[in-house]
Amino acid sequence: MEAFRHLSIDVEAGLCGIGVDVAIPVGYHLVLKGGYNKAPAMDYFNTAIMLNTADLKEEQERYEKNSAAIGENYVFHNRFSGESVVNAGARLGQDNYKLLLNWYPFAGGKFYLAGGVYYSRLHEKDDFLTLEGHTTANDWAALKELNEKTGTEHFISVMIGDESYPLYEDESGYGHFISGLRIDPIKYYAGIGVGRCIPNRFLGLQLEIGALAFRNAELFCQGKSVGSLEELSDGSLGGDVKDLAESMGKYPFYPQMTLRLCFRLF
Secondary structure, three states: OOOOOOOEEEEEEEOOEEEEEEEEEOOOOEEEEEEEEEOOOOOOEEEEEEEEOHHHHHHHHHHHHHHHHOOOOOOOOOOOOOEEEEEEEEEEOOEEEEEEEEEOOOOOOOEEEEEEEEEOOOEOOEOOEEEEEEEOHHHHHHHHHHHHHHOOOOOOEEEEOOEEEEOEEOOOOOEEEEEEEEOOOEEEEEEEEEOOOOOOOOEEEEEEEEEEEOOOOEEEEOOEEEEOHHHHHHOOOOHHHHHHHHHHHHOOEEEEEEEEEEEEOO
């Protein structure tokens, strides 16, 4: 590879999503790469969040008892069981711009080391990791019926630590829950791979394995800051989230594996 004498473009698919890179050699052993990737809109795993609604069940029973005492004899059509469920899915949700440098230690070889930075502009609905779900139709109907009959506003809430985060109705007509994990927009990357950025015969493959290091992870729930990852380790958002939070708290790295198809332009 001669510095600034070649150019290639590649398309990729990996754990950070799909993307495109442009590569140019800046030395006999060095290749500078710039690119963009986007995580697909898909759930990476699903979890059931169990919510304590025993107080709402008791409120229903209290109202029915009082209505019987005055001869109304009202019976709720939708009843709480004492424990409600939110079925939620977790997904990645960010766009990354990246600048990387690949070093090929052996002249003409395919093995390389990679390092650089990823940058993403995160927003409330575009967090590093988002957990989002809804109540069941019966539970939300029970809440609306209870509020209508008692004239008092009750809530189905998620407890994280000592704080309560009420669910609110969205356009689907169910109780909506959303929690996001936000991190610093700049992340640092290191990896190893096999394959040439500038293929010898205009077309080549690369396989790369590495990790993204992130900092200052902060949890948001229903649009409010909750705190650090430690708040999730109590299992209030399900066992899958608990395991993930404990792992990310101990090891603030996101694993990365990428397969690329490289096209040499000249």
